[in-house]
Amino acid sequence: MVLYAATIFVSAFLLFLVQPIIAKQILPWFGGAAAVWTTCLVFFQVTLLAGYAYSDLVVRRLGHRTQICAHIALLALSLVSLPIVPASAWKPTGLENPSLRILCLLAVTIGLPYFLLSTTSPLMQAWLARARPGSNPYRLFALSNLASLVALVGYPFGLEPWVATRAQAVGWSAGYALFVLLCASTGWASLGRTQQSQSNDDAAPEATRAEAHPTVARQVLWAALAGTASLLLLAVSNHIVQNIAAVPLLWIVPLALYLLTFILCFDGRGWYRREIFLAMFAAGLAVMGWALADSRLTFDLWLQIIVFCGGLFLACMFCHGELVLLKPAPKYLTRFYLMVSLGGAAGSALVGVVAPLVLPADFELAGGLVVAALLLLWQARRAHVVFPVLALGALAMTIGCAVWSISDFYERTLVATRNFYGVLRVQLNGQNDSTYRRSLVHGTILHGTQFLALELRRTPTSYYTATSGIGRLFESLHPSITPLKVGIIGLGAGTLAAWGAKGDVFRFYDINPDVLTIARRDFSFLQDSDATIEVVIGDARLSLEREPSQQFDVLVIDAFSSDAIPVHLITAQALGIYLRHMKPGGVIAFHVTNRYLNLAPVVERLATVHHLQTINIADSPDAPASSSDWVLLSDRRSSLDKPSLAEAATEVEARPDWRLWTDDFNNLVQVLK
DSSP states (O other), rough: OOHHHHHHHHHHHHHHHHHHHHHHHHHHGGGOOOOHHHHHHHHHHHHHHHHHHHOOOHHHHHHHHHHHHHHHHHHHHGGOOOOOOEEEGGOOOOOOOOOHHHHHHHHHHHHHHHHHHHHHHHHHHHHHHHHHOOOTHHHHHHHHHHHHHHHHHHIIIIITTTOOOOHHHHHHHHHHHHHHHHHHHHHHHHHHHHHHHHHHHTOOHHHHHHOOOOEEEEEEEEOOHHHHHHHHHHHHIIIIIIIIOOOOOTTOOOOOOHHHHHHHSSSOOOOOHHHHHHHHHHHHHHHHHHHHHHHGTTOHHHHHHHHHHHHHHHHOOOOOOOOHOOOGGGGGGHHHHHHHHHHHHHHHIIIIIIHHHOOOSHHHHHHHHHHHHHHHHHHHHOOOOOOHHHHHHHHHHHHHHHHHHHHHHHEEEEEEEEEEEEEEEEESOOOOSHHHHHHHHEETTEEEEOOOTTTTTTOOOGGSSSSSSSHHHHHHOOSSSOOEEEEEEOOOOOOGGGOOOTTTTTEEEEOOOHHHHHHHHHHHHHHOOSSEEEEEOOOHHHHHHSSSOOOEEEEEEEOOBBBOOGGGGHHHHHHHHHHTTTEEEEEEEOOOOOSOOOOOHHHHHHHHHHOOOEEEEOOOOOTTSEEEEEEEEEEOOOGGGHHHTTTTTTTTOOOTTOOOOOTTTTOOTTTTT
């Protein structure tokens, strides 16, 4: 029993540990977009489904010895994939479909090891049930999820802050090699035990051995329950990270709650009390629907986190608790896990793949709440009359709130578009006077504003006003005998083009082609600018790596992924690339405005290592302008010793104890405010 448990624990631990390790390696290649993680989750769910299908097939079709020998052969073959370090040939050029490229990259890099890890739990449980008739193999599923939870929580706090990314990949690969030996040993050990129990199995009463095969309807219900939990997991995670607070690692909370409900429900100690959770889940659906629809609650951070994480916990307890009540005899456990995995993969695919293609905005959470209410009504139909009534109330509430939230989304929205990189909206704000303006919004993050009055439409706004760090820098450089060449990572509405003078060249880099379309169609900063405008579509860092030196006078790092600069743009290697493109005395301007991260000391540390001079400028103007924080870097002090800069300069908190951020190391936990 210890051998089975150890194998399952190690496999589940490695299964979840590899997810952040591989995602962190490829995240910089795709602009640090939140959708990278969602696409990875789709791959993990689909591969898990393939692993469970394999387990169901070999247990039903192959003899015990044959399946063990075949499995050991596959384990040995998978060692060829090690170490799990993606080849640089997979770096995108900016023209391909990022989702498809990520899926192919993952399949080649970790496909076979991940597939075999995913087969371990159902296979081990099936082998245990065969070797030890009468035992409860389902408890091992709780152990599997416990190991997953340990890996999930342990990575950001116990591994990431201390171990470089490549070392993580190499260390995981060594752990996988040990798992192969452990799994093979368990397989051989189970052969002898199975042969010993065979005579007892043959002597078992016919009624015991002739378990009823699960009906098709029952199997569909398994998939529906698992799929609803998976759909809500991803929908709630996206909602929290993209629309409530772009706090790194906040996605861990929903996933940890999801795994916790598996542990509680499959532990076998009766944590799921049906009547209690039916009522609580109905109430939770109603509250989540209200919090989603009422825009006044959007920026109440803790209320939103408590409501949606608490609601997700109730939803997963209901779905996974009902699964436990409907689980079949151990003889059919591989089919049970196959259908559970099928539902999980379908739920994740709906959010990660289908929704971005068919929905114009993040409406999947509203739809998911309605689906969950329908499932609750179906499951409660034969319970006491009070529970169907509660379910009907929850259904009416979720439908009403879904309509409300969608209507509110479009109330001031002129244009909404969605792709791999998220949802972009163009909104109208203010009255028909000098405050009347058009804004570009990504989630809850403002990416540019333009006044519509003719006399004001060329005015730099939001984070780029005359009193901001970047505004003061441009004013200190104009007028200039020699035209300026300016590089800007992050286009937004194109607001920075307003600072362009005749003869200047402003070269924008942006990974999202929809941003360029909106900037040209719905805003006029690019067309109105006196400067020559150039735009490069693709990840800025990869583009700069390929280009010859641009000899920039100013390079602006202003690429926001939700509420933060993508990490790969704020490392020592990234700064080295930027410096290659700078003129002597040129200035690199990092936009580090953030509600949740203290990024200024990180930039200060990078500058110190590269022997650069720095100045920090914090600006807090009146609305509708936005507060901003800029850190300016240069290899010459004279470039920063300008009166307009010096009068607004503030001290940057020096943190010499912080480890230098590199492509191989960063610590997001450390910079949380």
